[in-house]
Amino acid sequence: MAALKVSSVKTLADQPNLNHIPPAYVFRTSSTNDQGPEDGEASEEPIPVVDFSLLTSGTPDQRSRVVQDLGYACQEWGFFMVINHGVDEGLTKRILQGCGEFFDLTEEEKSEYEGRHVLDPIRCGTSFNASVEEIFFWRDYLKVMVHPEFHSPNKPARFSEVLEEYTKAVRGVVRRLLGGISESLGLESCHLDRILDLESSLQILTANLYPPCPQPELAMGMPPHSDHGLLTMLIQNGIGGLQIHHKGRWVKVNAVPGAFLVNTGDHMEILSNGKYGSVLHRAVVNDKTTRMSISVSNGPSPETIVSPVQELLENGSCPAAYIGMKYKDYLELQQSNKLDGNSCLNRVRI
Ligand SMILES: O=C(O)CCC(=O)C(=O)O
Numbered sequence: 001m002a003a004l005k006v007s008s009v010k011t012l013a014d015q016p017n018l019n020h021i022p023p024a025y026v027f028r029t030s031s032t033n034d035q036g037p038e039d040g041e042a043s044e045e046p047i048p049v050v051d052f053s054l055l056t057s058g059t060p061d062q063r064s065r066v067v068q069d070l071g072y073a074c075q076e077w078g079f080f081m082v083i084n085h086g087v088d089e090g091l092t093k094r095i096l097q098g099c100g101e102f103f104d105l106t107e108e109e110k111s112e113y114e115g116r117h118v119l120d121p122i123r124c125g126t127s128f129n130a131s132v133e134e135i136f137f138w139r140d141y142l143k144v145m146v147h148p149e150f151h152s153p154n155k156p157a158r159f160s161e162v163l164e165e166y167t168k169a170v171r172g173v174v175r176r177l178l179g180g181i182s183e184s185l186g187l188e189s190c191h192l193d194r195i196l197d198l199e200s201s202l203q204i205l206t207a208n209l210y211p212p213c214p215q216p217e218l219a220m221g222m223p224p225h226s227d228h229g230l231l232t233m234l235i236q237n238g239i240g241g242l243q244i245h246h247k248g249r250w251v252k253v254n255a256v257p258g259a260f261l262v263n264t265g266d267h268m269e270i271l272s273n274g275k276y277g278s279v280l281h282r283a284v285v286n287d288k289t290t291r292m293s294i295s296v297s298n299g300p301s302p303e304t305i306v307s308p309v310q311e312l313l314e315n316g317s318c319p320a321a322y323i324g325m326k327y328k329d330y331l332e333l334q335q336s337n338k339l340d341g342n343s344c345l346n347r348v349r350i
């Protein structure tokens with residue numbers, strides 16, 4: 001029997017006089033709300049900031065300080081903001097606008113990109129994996145694989161040029177950051193680039209749309225999860241909602257305007273043998289404004305088998321804590337299941 005199609009949250013939120021969310025969207029009940037640190041009120045704390053310009057053109061001293069900052073941010077937080085990254089502000093505006101226009105296409109136009117399989121290069125839909133979920137998230141999405149092979153929906157007009165330009169610029173920043181992170185692990189700066197075959201890195205852009213929700217305290221935009229890949233680079237339309245899990249608490253991310261919000265992914269945890277843990281994060285919704293975020297996941301090449309870096313295992317004195325798995329296979333496993341914490345990592349933990 002064909003699965004029942006779940007309509008977009010955008011369509012739902014556009015209904016006049018929507019005062020309640022349908023029961024299928026109730027993620028939290030008042031009895032599970034604010035119960036302890038797992039679901040408690042999010043706090044505000046200063047989050048690590050990395051000045052990218054010092055990594056690329058600072059003095060040797062400044063550079064080594066940034067490498068240290070990166071190591072600290074990856075080890076203690078799994079999250080940091082990147083400022084002075086050199087990606088043109090106009091380009092960032094255009095990609096946000098282009099993704100907004102994609103969500104504004106008619107349902108019929110968008111249905112061309114629904115996708116049948118989780119590894120289809122272009123997919124749009126609602127929630128995370130509506131075919132296996134009982135509770136839906138207050139989120140619509142567009143996912144596009146942009147590297148090593150470039151794909152793009154052919155609407156809206158000129159979207160594909162902006163998509164290509166933006167994701168290429170992000171790849172440049174990611175490669176330099178990974179060079180710094182490689183050094184922070186005591187490796188040569190090109191080490192990760194080489195063993196992960198970053199020339200053919202798999203890069204996926206995901207646009208997330210969170211329309212205003214009449215009962216934001218009951219719904220969830222994206223539940224707690226970790227990302228596949230090495231680094232996820234996120235921007236948003238000026239509206240907050242991202243929270244990260246830090247030392248047992250949820251921390252609200254108050255973004256520095258123009259900064260990239262960067263989090264470590266599962267494959268960073270695997271290759272660093274657990275030193276740089278993949279951070280849990282979630283997106284909450286609000287009842288006033290549509291929030292949009294664009295996350296770009298950056299992984300190794302699809303064929304790379306990711307396992308802990310040999311040099312970090314210190315000749316057997318520190319045993320590998322993860323088995324190797326091909327990145328493409330891990331991705332398929334993660335995308336085919338429900339979004340549930342970092343449960344996919346358990347499949348490769350020894
Ligand atoms: O919208 C956000 O802030 C988070 C999005 C996210 O976690 C993702 O796309 O993986």
Ligand SMILES: [Fe+2]
Binds near residue numbers: 226232
């Ligand atoms: Fe995420």
